[in-house]
Amino acid sequence: MNLIQNARISSGKGNEIQMVNILFDDKIREISTEPINQSVSQIIELEGKLLIPGCIDAHVHFNDPGYTHHETFTTGTTAAAFGGITTVIDMPCTSVPPVTTRKNLERKLAVIEKKAVVDFALWGGIRKNDFPLSKNQILELWNSGVVGIKIYTISGMETFQALSYDDIQNVFKQFPYLLFAFHAEDAEIIQNATLKLTPEELAKPENYLRSRPAEAEIKAVKKILKIGRNNRIHFVHVGSSEAANLILRKKKQMDVTFETCPHYLQFTAEDYPKLLGRLKTAPPVKNESDRKFLRVCLKNEDVDFITTDHAGCDWETEKNLTDFSKVYSGIPGTQLMIPYLFSEFYQKEKVPLSTLIKLTSENAAKRYGLFPRKGSLQIGTDADFTVIDLEKPLKVDEKKLQSIGKYSPFQGDTFRCSIARTIVRGETVFESGNGIQVKPGFGKWVKREY
């Protein structure tokens, strides 16, 4: 048994907090405002630091196996642990094999299980490459415990091709009860917008949004909401206010959720000429009105949760290029999301603590069938804790990122807080000043439970 003393936790109501002591082994055994008198093997004194349910990054690309020059499960989960993330959910598309069948999932698991330092769940996916689809294969994949099925309406990946709206409609009919996640950008709009620009124009960072305009996101979201009104749908990385608004208006009528990412909350397309490859990802960041709207969505809990869409690559050969159209799309964000969100929204914007907890763990855990084992501080659930030091700032130095991707649009920024400790199933996996405390292989696969 272990004991955490003097942790400041949310009471669940707004900014109300409680000072508590927590008794735990791999599960939470007792939480008390009174001293806990029991013989324990370890006492962790938090001196009033903030303790929240272990954070979940529900959208990462860790590329393992297959594209390990971009990220391995060890570098990715190490970055997560440094960033206070206790569970990551890895996308199905950026590995070889992709997670499109149970067999592929097992092949991937055999590799990554030995490498993870924090817990992980997995996305399954449907790609055009596998058409005509085997219904049994998809059901088998779903039943093996993936959190959902990811589909692309546009894809730059040969090994994970996009589906047409007709394909999607057929998939919706075949699998009415599965949860589907969409990368929603209309392929035709992007193709046409790109054709209108010369290679010289496409090479310039200031034209990136013109080549992938917000209209693409808006049209794809609109279309999927229409054909999927009887399905369970999640939209990943929404960056457009109008797309977000379309989703919000449908929330009462259908089972739909969406996420956004720190880059959409902090940057706009005006930042591309300055931040260059550091900010390039797809979909692009958009305009100030979009950024403002998404920040309001966060404050109002209209957005369901925040993820990073973490995707790293080699800075020198894939990002630091003069032709912006050739620059790899992807931002490695999992190490910085929690310090950024708590600094920007809890400390600066005074968003209630209870809201930030929902958006960084609880809501994702509920959506993906992991709650209350993950994303809660209930007795009997996994002892996953993120400890934040609100008094120790973090100056972003991209050279010190644990990801293979050593770059960040937040380079040089100072966040008001930092991660003091990351605890997964009762074990400290990361401690500020001492780094990673467990061996690769400590992190376990977490299956969707409902």
Ligand SMILES: [Zn+2]
């Ligand atoms: Zn992604």
